[in-house]
Amino acid sequence: MPALDFSFYTWANISTYLLSGLYFSVSLTIAATIGGIALGTVIALMRLSGIKPLEYAALWYVNLLRSIPLVMVILWFFLLMPSAFYNLFPGDIGQKYRAEICALITFIIFEAAFFSEIVRAGIQSLPRGQTFAGQALGMTYAQNMRYIVLPQAMRNMLPVFLTQTIVLFQDTSLVYAIGAYDILKGFEIMGNTFGRRVETYIMAAVVYFIISFALSMLVKRLNEKIRILR
Amino acid sequence: MTYWQDIWDRWQFLWDDRGDGVTYWQWMFSAWGYTVAVAAVSLVVALAIGCLVGTLRTVSQHRVVSALATGWVELFRNIPVLVQLFLWFFVISEIVPGMRGVPSFVLACCALGFFTSARIAEQVRAGIQALPRGQRQAALAMGFTQLQAYRYVILPQTFRIIIPPLTSEAMNIVKNSSVAFAVSIPELISFAMQTQEETSRGIEVYLAATVLYIITALAISWFMSILEKRARVPGLSSQGQGAH
Amino acid sequence: MRKVLIAATIAFAAMGAAAQADGTLDKIKSSGIITQGVRESSGLAYTLGNGVYTGYHYDVCQNIIADIKKKLGVEKLDIRYQPVTSQNRVPLVQNGTVDLECGSTTNNKARGRDVDFATTVYIEEIKIAVKANSNIGKLEDLNGKTIATTTGTTSVQTLRKNKRGKDLKFSEVFGKDHADSFLLLQSGRADAFVMDASILAANIARAQNPKDYKILPEVLAVEPIAIMIRKNDPEFKKAVDESIAAQIKTGTIAKLYDKWFMQPIPPNNVTLNMPASDATKEAWANPNDKPTEDYKQPGE
Numbered sequence: 001m002p003a004l005d006f007s008f009y010t011w012a013n014i015s016t017y018l019l020s021g022l023y024f025s026v027s028l029t030i031a032a033t034i035g036g037i038a039l040g041t042v043i044a045l046m047r048l049s050g051i052k053p054l055e056y057a058a059l060w061y062v063n064l065l066r067s068i069p070l071v072m073v074i075l076w077f078f079l080l081m082p083s084a085f086y087n088l089f090p091g092d093i094g095q096k097y098r099a100e101i102c103a104l105i106t107f108i109i110f111e112a113a114f115f116s117e118i119v120r121a122g123i124q125s126l127p128r129g130q131t132f133a134g135q136a137l138g139m140t141y142a143q144n145m146r147y148i149v150l151p152q153a154m155r156n157m158l159p160v161f162l163t164q165t166i167v168l169f170q171d172t173s174l175v176y177a178i179g180a181y182d183i184l185k186g187f188e189i190m191g192n193t194f195g196r197r198v199e200t201y202i203m204a205a206v207v208y209f210i211i212s213f214a215l216s217m218l219v220k221r222l223n224e225k226i227r228i229l230r
Numbered sequence: 231m232t233y234w235q236d237i238w239d240r241w242q243f244l245w246d247d248r249g250d251g252v253t254y255w256q257w258m259f260s261a262w263g264y265t266v267a268v269a270a271v272s273l274v275v276a277l278a279i280g281c282l283v284g285t286l287r288t289v290s291q292h293r294v295v296s297a298l299a300t301g302w303v304e305l306f307r308n309i310p311v312l313v314q315l316f317l318w319f320f321v322i323s324e325i326v327p328g329m330r331g332v333p334s335f336v337l338a339c340c341a342l343g344f345f346t347s348a349r350i351a352e353q354v355r356a357g358i359q360a361l362p363r364g365q366r367q368a369a370l371a372m373g374f375t376q377l378q379a380y381r382y383v384i385l386p387q388t389f390r391i392i393i394p395p396l397t398s399e400a401m402n403i404v405k406n407s408s409v410a411f412a413v414s415i416p417e418l419i420s421f422a423m424q425t426q427e428e429t430s431r432g433i434e435v436y437l438a439a440t441v442l443y444i445i446t447a448l449a450i451s452w453f454m455s456i457l458e459k460r461a462r463v464p465g466l467s468s469q470g471q472g473a474h
Numbered sequence: 475m476r477k478v479l480i481a482a483t484i485a486f487a488a489m490g491a492a493a494q495a496d497g498t499l500d501k502i503k504s505s506g507i508i509t510q511g512v513r514e515s516s517g518l519a520y521t522l523g524n525g526v527y528t529g530y531h532y533d534v535c536q537n538i539i540a541d542i543k544k545k546l547g548v549e550k551l552d553i554r555y556q557p558v559t560s561q562n563r564v565p566l567v568q569n570g571t572v573d574l575e576c577g578s579t580t581n582n583k584a585r586g587r588d589v590d591f592a593t594t595v596y597i598e599e600i601k602i603a604v605k606a607n608s609n610i611g612k613l614e615d616l617n618g619k620t621i622a623t624t625t626g627t628t629s630v631q632t633l634r635k636n637k638r639g640k641d642l643k644f645s646e647v648f649g650k651d652h653a654d655s656f657l658l659l660q661s662g663r664a665d666a667f668v669m670d671a672s673i674l675a676a677n678i679a680r681a682q683n684p685k686d687y688k689i690l691p692e693v694l695a696v697e698p699i700a701i702m703i704r705k706n707d708p709e710f711k712k713a714v715d716e717s718i719a720a721q722i723k724t725g726t727i728a729k730l731y732d733k734w735f736m737q738p739i740p741p742n743n744v745t746l747n748m749p750a751s752d753a754t755k756e757a758w759a760n761p762n763d764k765p766t767e768d769y770k771q772p773g774e
Contacts, residue, residue: 005682016523016524017523017524020524020525075561075562078562079562086571098556098571099556177559177561178559178562179557179558185514186523188651189521190523191653193522193680193741194680194742195677195680195682196682197656197657198657
């Protein structure tokens with residue numbers, strides 16, 4: 001094995017190749033988490049609505065997306081999203097950030113399946129008395145959800161949301177399939193340029209580990225705090 | 231009828247020779263076989279290590295042991311499986327003597343198995359901690375050693391209650407096996423990408439691969455639901471958490 | 475199940491068809507935008523990071539776009555760059571996302587069903603790279619050895635044909651991209667790397683010790699590499715082909731070739747040192763857009 005040489009990781013090279021990729025990975029993670037939780041909540045509510053067609057639609061949505069690899073879903077969306085779709089965005093944003101928009105939509109749709117399961121578990125874990133009490137006060141279904149159930153369920157679910165976000169952050173590495181410029185892509189292009197692939201993968205692993213580990217420490221702290229609150 | 235003719239034209243490539251006497255449909259099913267094989271071997275590795283590490287994390291009287299187990303979990307779950315795969319293939323097998331000749335199939339199973347073992351360890355730990363503490367205390371009071379308490383009282387109950395989360399891990403491992411194409415395993419994604427390139431029939435190829443993935447997932451969830459019914463302990467259950 | 479499959483296939487096909495609109499030239503003129511497909515890392519087009527792209531085919535396309543701008547008589551023409559991969563380049567040209575795909579795509583009949591190709595300005599030769607100290611001198615020496623190549627390339631098919639035609643026995647390993655395939659050779663997991671000569675040369679030039687590797691003279695296959703455009707758009711194809719013909723005539727192409735294959739290239743100023751092959755010179759002398767099936771292959 002040839003000696004490892006990390007000297008090409010100079011600040012100039014890092015800012016040229018890596019920073020925009022890191023920015024994309026992080027912003028994709030944040031946006032997809034927010035979008036995924038929003039869509040996931042809707043799907044969870046459909047699942048628990050008691051209206052059969054909605055229940056089945058939600059069930060199928062979750063089961064389908066849970067059985068296909070994410071990279072396959074990404075490929076599907078990128079190949080099939082009609083060009084006209086991107087023209088819906090104001091100005092030239094749609095055409096310029098095609099791969100990025102596509103990645104964001106795919107991740108929101110895909111992650112919503114997982115977030116909806118978390119939300120469903122969160123709602124079901126609440127004592128039923130909470131709902132009954134709301135109903136006794138004359139609240140409608142929507143009011144009950146809005147003021148009683150969701151606020152409590154969300155707080156309980158916060159650590160699990162964050163755990164899922166760590167998984168999501170690691171999954172962003174799969175956008176290589178459609179040529180979006182994420183952090184791993186940045187590492188690879190930099191490694192290609194300097195003919196150093198081995199160092200590339202080692203450094204990529206270190207960076208992913210530091211970010212994910214820091215996040216999981218945060219989850220741990222949060223868990224302890226919530227435990228005290230109860 | 232032109233309608234059926236059109237359908238036939240679209241799928242005809244499956245019967246074409248890819249250049250060395252193997253047709254595309256034969257290749258597709260062998261690729262499916264690789265997907266299942268990688269997933270199955272990795273799952274065995276992940277279950278073995280995951281149960282061990284997850285159990286060790288709950289052994290409170292040996293600080294070093296539980297710290298090592300925690301380190302294992304944090305190390306393997308905080309690096310994307312794709313990057314871990316590259317590390318095994320291009321770094322670890324270069325540094326560790328004697329690993330050069332190890333086939334990529336074995337390396338892929340190690341990478342996928344170790345990655346998943348960290349997640350299964352967490353499920354096992356959560357399962358053990360979900361048991362009432364009285365179970366362990368009763369076992370110890372009966373004169374069981376620590377080891378016997380785990381072997382005869384704690385673990386058998388744990389395995390039953392963690393079947394639902396294990397089902398999602400089993401499905402995840404099938405899906406995650408799709409990254410193995412990056413280290414030259416001829417599995418379904420690699421088949422789809424290469425065949426699309428050769429035949430320009432992207433939609434059909436992706437459709438076929440997607441259907442095979444769905445069939446695999448259905449088979450797993452069917453099998454696990456039977457297992458769950460057989461192994462159910464009245465009054466004990468565990469809530470699965472979303473992850474993939 | 476079967477009905478679902480059929481319905482899904484038809485729905486997807488309809489989506490693809492709906493994306494077709496009127497002529498590319500009209501679209502460019504009315505929108506003031508042209509989209510050039512670029513590659514992250516291939517022999518003829520690659521990125522310098524931060525959304526900056528470059529390469530031989532990249533330069534050819536820049537000249538084409540300048541000519542189109544002149545032809546349309548528009549004052550301002552925005553150029554968009556869409557990175558493509560070998561998996562999505564054909565669909566992206568088909569659905570009109572990319573107007574000019576300037577990567578390194580082989581012109582063959584299978585793709586010809588879906589897209590059109592401009593006049594060829596570069597003929598690629600598929601060759602074998604090995605370690606300089608190995609005793610492999612020709613394809614036959616690879617019997618019983620391991621050969622690396624890249625997923626999603628035509629080299630895979632070339633290898634299969636050679637395997638059957640010459641009755642060779644070798645095992646194949648596939649890298650997910652060229653740099654990974656080269657790493658397979660570098661790390662000794664493969665004894666040879668079979669790929670486009672320009673890609674082999676680029677990877678060797680960037681290696682830690684370029685002298686450790688050599689490219690064998692044997693040519694396994696020749697393939698015309700061409701710029702992809704949308705199918706059945708004769709007006710646009712004519713504009714592109716005219717620009718290429720003018721570039722060949724004025725010697726611009728030969729100069730660009732010299733710039734990219736004989737001089738130091740960015741980002742780290744390595745030199746590929748790959749003089750134009752006879753086949754490439756022939757393509758410049760008699761401009762055409764023949765697919766690879768119409769070329770006489772070595773050993774045929």
